[in-house]
Amino acid sequence: MVDSLKPRRVGIEGVFYSLTHVPDLVRYGSKPWRELRRQPALEAQLAMHLRSFAAATAYAPHQVYIGNIAPEKLSEIDKPWYEKLIESATADGRFGDLVEQDQFYLQLGSADRFDLLTFEESWFRTRAANYSPGRMPRLSSSADLEARCAKGALGLYSGERLVGALEHGHDEDPNLAAEVLLENLAAKIGAAHSLRAILDRLQLDPGGIDYVISCSEEAVGDRYNRGGGNLAKAIAEEVGCENASGSDTKAFCAGPMYAMVHGASLIQAGVAQKVAVVAGGSLAKLGMKFESHLKKHMPILEDVLGSFAAVLAPAKPGQPCIRLDSAAFHPVRAGASPQALAESLAEKPLAKLGMKLTDVDRYAVELHNAEITAPSGSGDVPRTNYLTLAALAVMRGQIQRNQMEDFVRARGMLGYAPTQGHIPSAIVYLGHALDGLRSGKIRQALLIAKGSLFLGRMTQLSDGCSFLVDRNES
Amino acid sequence: MQKGKKIIAIGERDGVPGPVIAECLESAGYDVVFQVTECFV
Numbered sequence: 001m002v003d004s005l006k007p008r009r010v011g012i013e014g015v016f017y018s019l020t021h022v023p024d025l026v027r028y029g030s031k032p033w034r035e036l037r038r039q040p041a042l043e044a045q046l047a048m049h050l051r052s053f054a055a056a057t058a059y060a061p062h063q064v065y066i067g068n069i070a071p072e073k074l075s076e077i078d079k080p081w082y083e084k085l086i087e088s089a090t091a092d093g094r095f096g097d098l099v100e101q102d103q104f105y106l107q108l109g110s111a112d113r114f115d116l117l118t119f120e121e122s123w124f125r126t127r128a129a130n131y132s133p134g135r136m137p138r139l140s141s142s143a144d145l146e147a148r149c150a151k152g153a154l155g156l157y158s159g160e161r162l163v164g165a166l167e168h169g170h171d172e173d174p175n176l177a178a179e180v181l182l183e184n185l186a187a188k189i190g191a192a193h194s195l196r197a198i199l200d201r202l203q204l205d206p207g208g209i210d211y212v213i214s215c216s217e218e219a220v221g222d223r224y225n226r227g228g229g230n231l232a233k234a235i236a237e238e239v240g241c242e243n244a245s246g247s248d249t250k251a252f253c254a255g256p257m258y259a260m261v262h263g264a265s266l267i268q269a270g271v272a273q274k275v276a277v278v279a280g281g282s283l284a285k286l287g288m289k290f291e292s293h294l295k296k297h298m299p300i301l302e303d304v305l306g307s308f309a310a311v312l313a314p315a316k317p318g319q320p321c322i323r324l325d326s327a328a329f330h331p332v333r334a335g336a337s338p339q340a341l342a343e344s345l346a347e348k349p350l351a352k353l354g355m356k357l358t359d360v361d362r363y364a365v366e367l368h369n370a371e372i373t374a375p376s377g378s379g380d381v382p383r384t385n386y387l388t389l390a391a392l393a394v395m396r397g398q399i400q401r402n403q404m405e406d407f408v409r410a411r412g413m414l415g416y417a418p419t420q421g422h423i424p425s426a427i428v429y430l431g432h433a434l435d436g437l438r439s440g441k442i443r444q445a446l447l448i449a450k451g452s453l454f455l456g457r458m459t460q461l462s463d464g465c466s467f468l469v470d471r472n473e474s
Numbered sequence: 475m476q477k478g479k480k481i482i483a484i485g486e487r488d489g490v491p492g493p494v495i496a497e498c499l500e501s502a503g504y505d506v507v508f509q510v511t512e513c514f515v
Binding site for chain 2: 253377421460462
């Protein structure tokens with residue numbers, strides 16, 4: 001291979017994560033949307049179990065998400081975490097933040113380029129100071145909003161108060177229905193917020209970004225191109241990345257990891273100099289397990305939209321990097337068993353670098369918060385994934401069977417990500433990985449993401465993507 | 475006893491996938507009428 005074409009390190013300039021707390025949009029999550037139509041009485045129960053912004057901010061897993069608590073400290077915090085709130089918690093994190101619902105609605109106003117949204121005038125006027133300069137949204141009376149909703153517009157609520165109405169983008173096309181557009185706009189807003197924040201923290205001019213890759217979950221499209229895409233460019237426009245275009249990379253929950261590999265590859269190839277990889281939140285996943293949370297008398301914990309933005313550039317000395325020479329994908333022939341995935345996504349990429357499973361300081365796997373998933377019987381997803389890696393290490397004679405728990409404890413972590421699909425899938429750890437690499441606490445981390453391709457009913461296959469991050473000491 | 479007994483196999487992405495369950499059950503004589511893998515997160 002020509003030396004200049006050998007995959008190598010690409011620099012990670014920084015990453016930012018955000019959680020938007022939207023309790024009054026939980027009703028529009030895919031599962032609540034269907035169940036509330038079947039059982040309207042559930043709506044009152046759901047409303048009683050929604051959290052305040054303060055409670056969502058002081059929730060320990062969210063503080064880990066935004067960088068204020070290290071993942072390894074989470075095991076020292078008593079459970080249930082939704083009761084043992086962090087007293088000193090703030091919404092501003094070391095590499096992330098939490099955003100309130102009102103702010104989200106205002107962002108919705110500025111992100112709506114087709115005048116589909118109407119705000120209740122007095123609600124908007126009292127919050128106008130927080131509205132981004134630019135085109136004013138349409139304002140109207142609450143009676144007018146009621147009338148719009150009666151004709152099919154989607155109501156935006158603040159508690160019981162109707163504060164906005166989102167119209168359909170087309171009278172007949174279900175792909176441009178208001179509920180679909182709200183999902184798409186939510187992804188756009190979250191990704192734009194995280195991208196704006198990381199550019200601000202890195203003191204980078206938005207004009208310096210020349211390519212944006214969106215790995216948000218929403219496909220975005222129509223006039224019969226149902227998954228048309230390039231939400232990336234809409235996000236770039238929203239943030240003022242005037243010199244950028246972009247594209248979307250989609251691979252179910254593994255999308256962000258593929259997007260990072262694609263972005264880094266563009267840089268190594270010299271096609272782009274600064275690439276932003278971004279993802280907004282999944283509105284469809286809000287309240288996905290709300291019924292089990294209600295049964296267990298818990299708050300509805302799936303009340304946040306997750307997002308992130310990372311900036312990639314040519315590697316600098318000493319900088320945390322993605323190692324393109326470690327990038328691994330789950331091939332068609334590999335099979336769908338957890339062992340086959342672990343072999344493809346952990347063992348093989350490490351072997352390319354002459355490393356064993358026990359040479360890696362930290363693994364990031366599917367880092368779903370078990371407090372959200374366990375009540376519905378979905379168990380502790382990260383632990384299952386870590387035990388699979390440990391079992392593979394036993395099979396290869398790298399550890400003894402009685403050392404599996406030590407392997408998990410030393411190289412793993414508790415899950416802390418909301419069930420936002422693409423966000424928990426390894427990429428959520430990148431912020432802590434950068435911290436650990438810079439401080440020398442870890443020498444490297446292997447990020448392993450899975451994607452459930454079979455959910456689309458096009459194949460029975462699973463999927464996955466992984467890569468190692470380390471410091472550029474070369 | 476299991477020969478021909480009809481089975482629906484529901485696998486899980488982070489556990490045992492549907493096709494694997496189906497293959498095991500079919501080799502034991504069961505009639506797997508439907509199998510699927512789900513992702514619960």
